[in-house]
Amino acid sequence: MLNPDNNKRRQLLCLDYMRDQKKLTKDEYNEAVNYKLVFTNDPNFVPSKEVSKTLKQDTKINSYYVDYVIDSVIKDLKSQYGYTQSEAYRMIYYGGLKIYCALDDKIQAAAEDIYVNRTGFPEEKERTEDGSNGTKKKVQSGITIMNYEGRVVAMVGGAGKKTINRGLNRATDAVRSPGSSIKPLSVYGPGIDKNVLNYSTRLLDYGIIVNGQRWPRNFSGSMGSEDSYCILQSAVAQSLNTTSAQALKRVGLDTSFDYVTNHFHLSTLIADGDNTDKNFSSLAVGGMSRGVTTLEMCAAYCTFGNGGKYYKPYCYYKVTDFSGKNVYLETAANPEQAIGEDTATIMNRILQTVTQGGGTGYGKGVSGFTTYMKTGTTSDTKDKWCCGGTPYYCAAVWYGYDKQEEMQTGGANPAANIWSAVMNKVHDGLPEKDFEYSGTVVSRSYCRESGLLAGAGCTQTSGGWYKANRLPGVCDGSEHADAKAAAEAEKQG
Ligand SMILES: [Zn+2]
Structure with missing residues (x-):
């Protein structure tokens, strides 16, 4: 132990705060004050499973998942107890807290195996950052995997070997434009929920007039034409941009923005001002001022696999003191009906066709399991996305350079390849299961x-x-x- 007196002082400081916040009774306070501190780097330390996962910040590199747990507990201690960042930090590292992680070890290991080894990552040429310092940079990625009740079962925030704790976690921190992966959340889901669109609505494959210009083009470069139409299901499967703009016109920008932010809880969009995302570019084709994270996209896409219910993602069940008697934080599932159960079933059916012939995710589904999916590419090809799920799990993948740069991927979507590689591994050996579809x-x-x-x-x-x-x-x-x-x-x- 480096400095036992300092550590004891920190413990007392924390306990004082907790007593002041009425989170401890006088007896509990006295008991805790007299408790002999045992630290994880002490020879007498006997690690419990939960503690050993979180408290080795000096001795080993934690997973991105544990980084996320620590950040979440700090955030929740701050918001629920009024602690400052450093007080919350000290409670976690020196307060003897027990954190019960929601991690699924097997799934995390499967995802890490693909990410650490960059299995299936395309052979992108290493590039020099700016030519002068010779720093090589590699294309990066992040993934979040959840079950259908809000539990984050795995998360990886970067490809290659992880070398620091609580550094950049691309799964939670990299806010990037979603491209076409926004369409089910901003256009088609809301349109079907509001009954202005259905599975086979005939949509014009021709851009709308924005600022006097016909906009947008399709990924193929085609503008479509005024007598060219496409059925909604097929427009989603092929990811046409023109039809998405036409469909969004029927939904309306206000309704679209309301769904994306209030029903699907994407918190990183900009509501007002010059950079507002309440416009056609952001909502029809996912070219946003800032963007979204894999964590929030994953939670939103879960609604298409669970009958339309939104669950706030969680990564721990509870946080207690060392004895386990006092519970400081606890996760409770409070689902909201984000879209109708019938809308969720119809969207699920439409998004299944993305993985079938003619779809942009053809062949990327999980072998042996029904899969719904949407791919995404920003118009400048700086970001690639793949979001989707099986009856067991939902996952969202982002792929791109940390410092935004156009990628030379041809027509391929590496995010879909990574999604497929990870999810196939995760489902290996799982028993058959299908979605529960709406009876109406x-x-x-x-x-x-x-x-x-x-x-x-x-x-x-x-x-x-x-x-x-x-x-x-x-x-x-x-x-x-x-x-x-x-x-x-x-x-x-
Ligand atoms: Zn007919």
Whole structure:
């Protein structure tokens, strides 16, 4: 032990604060004051599992998950007890607290294995930071994995070997533009929830007019055209930008922003001022002033796998004193219904098609498990995302350079590759399981030309999922290409 007297003084300081805040009775206070301090670097120290995970800050490099736990406990001690940063810090490192982590060791190990070894990371050329100092930089990534009740089961905040404690954690701290991965949260989810969109809504594949200009382009570079349409499910699977802008026009910026910030709890968007994210660029294609984190994206995407419930993410069950008798912090699950259960089921069904033929996440699903997913690329290709889940877990991955720079990835999405590598490993050996779907959502055949329910004269049909009490009308064939051509010919003739 480096300085036992100092440590004792710190303990007394903390106890004084706790007594002052009425968190300790007089008896508890006296008992604690007389408690013999045993430190983790003391020869007499017998580590309990919980303590050994958190208190070795001098002797070993902790996982990103433990970094996140420490940061969370500090934040919660500050907000619930009014401690300053350094007081909360001292309580954790010198106060003998027991922290019961929510970590799943096996899942964390699976994710770390991929990240430490950079397995499946593309061979990006190492670049020189600015040419002068010769520092090489490698492309980076972060991942958060949760179950469907708010428990963060694993987190990795960087690729390669971790060398410091509580440094940059890209899973929680890197706020980056989400690109198209925002669309289910800002456009399609809210639109279906508000009944202005459905599974097969026919959307114009043509940009809208913003500041006198036709905007946006699709990822392929195409502008679309004024007589080109796409069915919503297919527009999501292909991640068209034009249709997203058209759909957002129907949803409205205020509604969209309300869902993203108040229903899905993305806290890093800017509400007001010159840099506000309440605009088409941020909400239709995810080009934001600041951006989002994998932690918050993961928590938001969980709603598509659990019937629409939002759970605040947690990383510890409780924090107690050394004896375990006094509970300082405790996590309680208080889910909110972020979107309707039926909306969640329909979004889940739509996002499943992203991993199927024609989708941007084709082949990236978890082998043997139904997978919903959305990929994301910012228009400048500085950020790549992949968010999605299986019946067991949901995960969000960001990929890019720490100092924003365009990536040469071709058409590939390395975030989806990493998502797939980690999640396949996590699910290895798990028993079969499927999603619980809403009983008020029904399957119907629809006309691919009109987006309406298939009528007698419709030849191009597919299956879609709808709210039973909000079925689209039945197609009468008037929107079919041959009918329109005939009408046009008659007008001319
Ligand atoms: Zn039809």
